Amino acid sequence: MDLGKRIQSKEARVGIIGLGYVGLPLVIEFCKAGFNVTGFDVDPKKVAVLARGESYIEHIDAAHIRQCGTRFLATTDFSKLADIDCIVICVPTPLNKNREPNLAYVLDTTRTIARYLRKGQLVALESTTYPGTTDEDMKEILENGGLKAGKDFHLAFSPEREDPNNKDFSTSTIPKVVGGYTEQCLKVAKALYDSIVVSTVPVSSTKVAESTKLLENIYRAVNIALVNELKILFDRMGIDIWEVIDAAKTKPFGFQAFYPGPGLGGHCIPIDPFYLTWKAREYDFSTRFIELAGQINTDMPYYVVEKVGEVLNAKGKALKGSKVLVLGMAYKKDVDDQRESPALMIVELLLQTGAEVTYNDPHVPVCQGHRHYPEINMKSVGLTEDNLKEADLLILVTDHSAYDYAFIERHAGCIVDTRGAFRKNGIKSEKVYRA
Structure with missing residues (x-):
């Protein structure tokens, strides 16, 4: 048979x-x-x-x-x-x-x-x-x-x-x-x-099938890079990028909403585009869109940490020695997957500046064993009133559904929100800063 x-x-x-x-x-x-x-x-x-x-x-x-x-x-x-x-x-x-x-x-x-x-x-x-x-x-x-x-x-x-x-x-x-x-x-x-x-x-060949997956993820990487760049610009201009996107997506044609964040995560979008970039060199071709998008998305954790430094500085505190609580280590909401999570880079950068870093993630009880971040060996701390109050600043990296945003805002002294999550949950507060 x-x-x-x-x-x-x-x-x-x-x-x-x-x-x-x-x-x-x-x-x-x-x-x-x-x-x-x-x-x-x-x-x-x-x-x-x-x-x-x-x-x-x-x-x-x-x-x-x-x-x-x-x-x-x-x-x-x-x-x-x-x-x-x-x-x-x-x-x-x-x-x-x-x-x-x-x-x-x-x-x-x-x-x-x-x-x-x-x-x-x-x-x-x-x-x-x-x-x-x-x-x-x-x-x-x-x-x-x-x-x-x-x-x-x-x-x-x-x-x-x-x-x-x-x-x-x-x-x-x-x-x-x-x-x-x-x-x-x-x-x-x-x-x-x-x-x-x-x-x-x-499809007609294995090469077409391989290229299909690359196109899918490059499309997302480029568009996410676009809104990430606009987020940085609009932040300087005092414009809420999430309100802009909400208004733009009411157009019934010609627009698809993509959302900014602290950087790309997961095993696909941060990695796959560079496979085509590498292969293109055999054909003496420069994939400029892919490389630019990769640069913008890769730089986002640096932007987040810079924003954290600015917020603390405005409150008369240095990043070095400050207690920073990171909310979310997974690369996307409601999963335990930490592969290529921007939170890892953010934590590493914070540690390098001398900040005292802890994290909470209901889906990630332990964070360790990552190939590019071997020095990170941490356990999730409880999201208690005391832990929130003791932190000089919170960074919301992953907008898990399990988070009680009202509780967090009530007890935290200062929050940098990279996902627009507090706004989405109807919370307007002087404690919350966009990043």
Whole structure:
């Protein structure tokens, strides 16, 4: 029986490599669809947690993992890839210290797959990357053993579109872009994803699929940079950027609202655009919009700390030695995900100035172990009346729904709001400063 028919009959065995914010939701969806799924991860702690039927990601309910039952096996034994029919790669694609693509996770994973690759298998990459990764870099590694892509095994790219804790869209309800190395590769990959998502969007090549994800995130990065730049300008002019946006979005055409903040966070928007910037150099092309947007968004934590210094200075206090309480370490509201969170940079900058920094985040009890911020090792403090009063200044970095903004404003002496959250909650106070 060919792989397409095995997928239709749910006899195909699915393997997910990387059991994080992208891979774990896929595991759950494939199990719900009736497939037997093996999850691969290099972290034995994650495997042990999943074996107990528990979850290490806040917005993924452990009940969903337990419902997978015997259909799901988590393992660190990559030799089991030999028994898998459809291999889906969901590993990180970070930037190095020079803001250049670090494909080590993808390429190391591909080399591991190559050791166990057999005829008839499907290998699909979901990690965001530059055009050419799948049908150039990965293909070369996979073909080293003699098997040929499109002839002996199937090769595809389908970009992840996860948005953690989005109440309106989930893995199964977000359309899935799919590109194959050949038409047959596309057909098989489409059949696999058709079994778990509301609709698939087939495109002509893996490069088009790779480029699609980059365009989606570059579009957001550029527009967020635009409103961030306007926020700084309007602040100097005494104009409320959030009121401006609210007025502009009443136009029923030609405008989409984007909102400013303390900088970009998450594993997509702060990183993905630079993959295309790097690849463009091969073609002697400068991606000026992307680079300018990246510069503006990367500079936002510096702007926030400068604003904090100005506010404290106006009150006759120096930033050095001041007690600063940061509200929110996650990169977006109501999640526990700290990847690339602007709060990390803000905390580091505050510490470098000599400020005494604490933080509160109801979703992040401990903040430590971050690759670029190894010196940050902190625990969330309680959001008590005493802690609020003792702080010389509060910085609202992440506007979690759990925060009682009226309580915070009542007991805090001074607040720098980077999200416009107090205004959104109807609180007008001389204690609150925009940033």
